[in-house]
Amino acid sequence: MFKFIIKKRQAPLVWSSCLVFFGALVLSLAVSAIMLALQNKPPLTAMVLLFNGAFGSLLAIQDCLIKAVPIFLCSLGVAIAFRLQIWNIGAEGQYVLGAIGATWVALRFPDLPWFVVLPGMLATAFIAGGLWGLIPAVLKLYMRANEIIVTLMFNYLAILFLDYLVYGPWKDPVSFGFPMTREFSTSAIVGKIGHTQLNWGILLCIFSGVAIWIFFKYTRLGYELKASGENIKAARYAGLPYHRLVMLVLFLSGALAGWAGFLEASSTINRLQPSIVVGYGYTAIVVAWLARLNPISIGIASFLLAGLRVGLEHLQLDLQVPAAFGGIMEGLILLTVLAGSFFVDYRVSLGKKS
Amino acid sequence: MVDSTPSYIRLENISKSFGAVHANRKINLDIYSGRIKALLGENGAGKSTLMSILAGQLQPDSGRILINGKPVAFSSTKAAINAGIGMVYQHFMLIDAMTVAENILLGQDKRFFLNPKKMKCLVKDLADRYELDIDPSARISNLSMGEKQRVEILKLLYRQSQFLIFDEPTAVLAPQETGHLFDALKQMAKQGKAIVFISHKLDEVLEIADEIAVLRHGQVVGTLDAADVSSKSELARLMVGREIMLQIEKQPLEPKQMVLKVEGLSNNLLENIDLEVRQGEILGIVGVSGNGQKPLVETICGLHPPETGEVFILGQPWNRFFLQRPWENALSYIPEDRQGLGVCMGLDLVDNFLLTTREGFSSGPWLNKRKAEIKAKGLIEAFGVKPGNVRALARQLSGGNLQKMVLAREFYRKPRLIVAEQPTQGLDIAATEDVWNLLLKAREKTGILLITGDLSEALTLSDRIAVMFEGRIMDTFSTSDTEKTRQIGLMMAGIAPV
Ligand SMILES: Nc1ncnc2c1ncn2[C@@H]1O[C@H](COP(=O)(O)OP(=O)(O)O)[C@@H](O)[C@H]1O
Numbered sequence A: 001m002f003k004f005i006i007k008k009r010q011a012p013l014v015w016s017s018c019l020v021f022f023g024a025l026v027l028s029l030a031v032s033a034i035m036l037a038l039q040n041k042p043p044l045t046a047m048v049l050l051f052n053g054a055f056g057s058l059l060a061i062q063d064c065l066i067k068a069v070p071i072f073l074c075s076l077g078v079a080i081a082f083r084l085q086i087w088n089i090g091a092e093g094q095y096v097l098g099a100i101g102a103t104w105v106a107l108r109f110p111d112l113p114w115f116v117v118l119p120g121m122l123a124t125a126f127i128a129g130g131l132w133g134l135i136p137a138v139l140k141l142y143m144r145a146n147e148i149i150v151t152l153m154f155n156y157l158a159i160l161f162l163d164y165l166v167y168g169p170w171k172d173p174v175s176f177g178f179p180m181t182r183e184f185s186t187s188a189i190v191g192k193i194g195h196t197q198l199n200w201g202i203l204l205c206i207f208s209g210v211a212i213w214i215f216f217k218y219t220r221l222g223y224e225l226k227a228s229g230e231n232i233k234a235a236r237y238a239g240l241p242y243h244r245l246v247m248l249v250l251f252l253s254g255a256l257a258g259w260a261g262f263l264e265a266s267s268t269i270n271r272l273q274p275s276i277v278v279g280y281g282y283t284a285i286v287v288a289w290l291a292r293l294n295p296i297s298i299g300i301a302s303f304l305l306a307g308l309r310v311g312l313e314h315l316q317l318d319l320q321v322p323a324a325f326g327g328i329m330e331g332l333i334l335l336t337v338l339a340g341s342f343f344v345d346y347r348v349s350l351g352k353k354s
Numbered sequence B: 001m002v003d004s005t006p007s008y009i010r011l012e013n014i015s016k017s018f019g020a021v022h023a024n025r026k027i028n029l030d031i032y033s034g035r036i037k038a039l040l041g042e043n044g045a046g047k048s049t050l051m052s053i054l055a056g057q058l059q060p061d062s063g064r065i066l067i068n069g070k071p072v073a074f075s076s077t078k079a080a081i082n083a084g085i086g087m088v089y090q091h092f093m094l095i096d097a098m099t100v101a102e103n104i105l106l107g108q109d110k111r112f113f114l115n116p117k118k119m120k121c122l123v124k125d126l127a128d129r130y131e132l133d134i135d136p137s138a139r140i141s142n143l144s145m146g147e148k149q150r151v152e153i154l155k156l157l158y159r160q161s162q163f164l165i166f167d168e169p170t171a172v173l174a175p176q177e178t179g180h181l182f183d184a185l186k187q188m189a190k191q192g193k194a195i196v197f198i199s200h201k202l203d204e205v206l207e208i209a210d211e212i213a214v215l216r217h218g219q220v221v222g223t224l225d226a227a228d229v230s231s232k233s234e235l236a237r238l239m240v241g242r243e244i245m246l247q248i249e250k251q252p253l254e255p256k257q258m259v260l261k262v263e264g265l266s267n268n269l270l271e272n273i274d275l276e277v278r279q280g281e282i283l284g285i286v287g288v289s290g291n292g293q294k295p296l297v298e299t300i301c302g303l304h305p306p307e308t309g310e311v312f313i314l315g316q317p318w319n320r321f322f323l324q325r326p327w328e329n330a331l332s333y334i335p336e337d338r339q340g341l342g343v344c345m346g347l348d349l350v351d352n353f354l355l356t357t358r359e360g361f362s363s364g365p366w367l368n369k370r371k372a373e374i375k376a377k378g379l380i381e382a383f384g385v386k387p388g389n390v391r392a393l394a395r396q397l398s399g400g401n402l403q404k405m406v407l408a409r410e411f412y413r414k415p416r417l418i419v420a421e422q423p424t425q426g427l428d429i430a431a432t433e434d435v436w437n438l439l440l441k442a443r444e445k446t447g448i449l450l451i452t453g454d455l456s457e458a459l460t461l462s463d464r465i466a467v468m469f470e471g472r473i474m475d476t477f478s479t480s481d482t483e484k485t486r487q488i489g490l491m492m493a494g495i496a497p498v
């Protein structure tokens, strides 16, 4: 008889984590293909369609990049919180609050020039998203409310608040009853880069990514975060300010999601309406785990999962695959990659049973 | 119901090492049904390791286990449970969201659907038989520690375990729950179960055990019948070792300025503690662990304010000292739990070096990693930490090297007072000597409060010794006072010196 011997590796293997990632990706695509076949859809055609739809043309790739922007920002945010083992699953709501904050500036000051309005929107989105993250932090620290539940509930609150605004006080008088605000004035719209479909929001992503990287590597606060996330008891022993760190982390986390909401309202839709809520905040959680919280990997994973969304739109159109299939595929990828990461941390070998 | 055929387990020459640490060395032990066997020993003596081997959790390096004379080998806890051996661990393994009955029957019944009523009856019957008071339909999350423990016991009883092992079961219990547990243990023994009771508390062992095996440094240093134990001091002495001083160079120093003064410190665990530590001396606190050392350390290190009495550090009252920030540099605490408290196992040595020294390596919001790396590299070389690579993760270091790393970091801060708790526990001999030499060297510039359960360590390092028993200091005396040092065993058992 043989049995498996499982041993923890001293240090996780670096190259194997790439291998595992792509292996898991292939596996989840294979399972998706089987599920398509079960619905009498041609699985191979579907896979080709999925790939071409996402990455087959310059226009498609641009579309992926546009969708990757909000996913990246939200994911960067939740990854910071996860570092401290704070489970913020409220990126969706923080994103909505960011959009609301930015919209307030856009609607209130339509006549100011862009170099006043856009920074104003950037700031209000940052603060609104950040505060939406800070409230669960305060509830966690002072009333011992579990942040998973609170951040999740706050998503629904945020969406209802958005609905209230666009059905009520902020409703466009000439929208023929559709729930949406007026279109933003041009000074409140983040412009496109040259003749592409891409907007300058990508710069904000690069800026945030680099800033976070520097924060963790070179600042004292970043170090304190890393150490506390690693071992909370040791952090307390060394006198690290845990309460402050939790509040900081959830504020930053929410602020980054808030920026995603700002960009989506301003540059993609040019107004506030309920359809900006498409689940980027949840995809961001998947992305953060896939990327093992590493900022560069988050960039890559955001692009891939944005690609999945874009490709699926084509599948939906051409093969009448239900929209929910996207969620299933996302889940499959996450599960296979998480299961696969076991092999990065552990060595499995065959041994004889005594 | 009494099991008709008495059975027994024999452990023969069991050895087990973790790296350089010999957790168990050629241990022989017999366990009989119907009797309560106590395993007595200080922290780190190897009690949990030995019993984890018996329970199939660990595999021995050598030696064998026999049940009723037949050799057996357990590759898993499941195999051990099937052979009738079950262990109640220090940490409970229960599912909080489920009921008592569900936890007990979980995975035991092969049928898919379980009838809740029948489940409750089954558990109720079992609990009544052993006089374990529990509500089968209560949720685990609503139970006290004592009740959770009862559920763990019932889990084993339901699986018809004949040999039940309890790893420090009283550590989590309130005093009155301890009484209930002891009644249950006696009841189980009366019904023919074999009980192993692990503890480092003398009184408990004497109260409950039929036989006692004393472990020290991985070896059995004595097996006695509880009825034959004439004095507690005999047991205490067996536990903490001979009164010998090891050969290590120690310069006599003139104690200078007072760095710690404790006057009449009392709370519910401490009674009128008086202490003094001066720069240039080591005060060793000896005693069986659990006699108040922990609350004393926690107060001195700033975790709890003193309730009654006064604590002065560097001449300043406790309140004032811990209110100002620079205390971080003046006081250094070397915790017993170095892996859980002293370091972050997943970070590299530079990051771990920064853990308590970051004040010195930051300017404004920025952290000077390069400077820290150079400093850490130098210290690691000077203290002989291996591997000498500062980018290695803490978890890749052996226990001894990890401790040297912690000492290097703490000494770097140039503290005026060091509180060192069990600084060589779990280290091999070479590392122990290194740590001792480092502490002696540090003594030139600081005062050291050494808390230890190892008598030879206390005698080797300390200039003066204070013996603790049940939250009191029995006596404080110079290590050169041979009359007093000979009576340490007695004092640890609560008997005043003559
Ligand atoms: N998994 C392990 N890895 C390395 N060392 C261990 C491990 N388990 C125990 N040890 C060491 O073995 C020795 C005995 O530990 P243990 O059996 O837990 O003692 P006790 O239960 O008597 O307090 C200690 O020095 C401890 O540090």
Ligand SMILES: [Mg+2]
Pocket (backbone or CB within 6 Å): B044, B047, B048, B049, B167
């Ligand atoms: Mg133990």
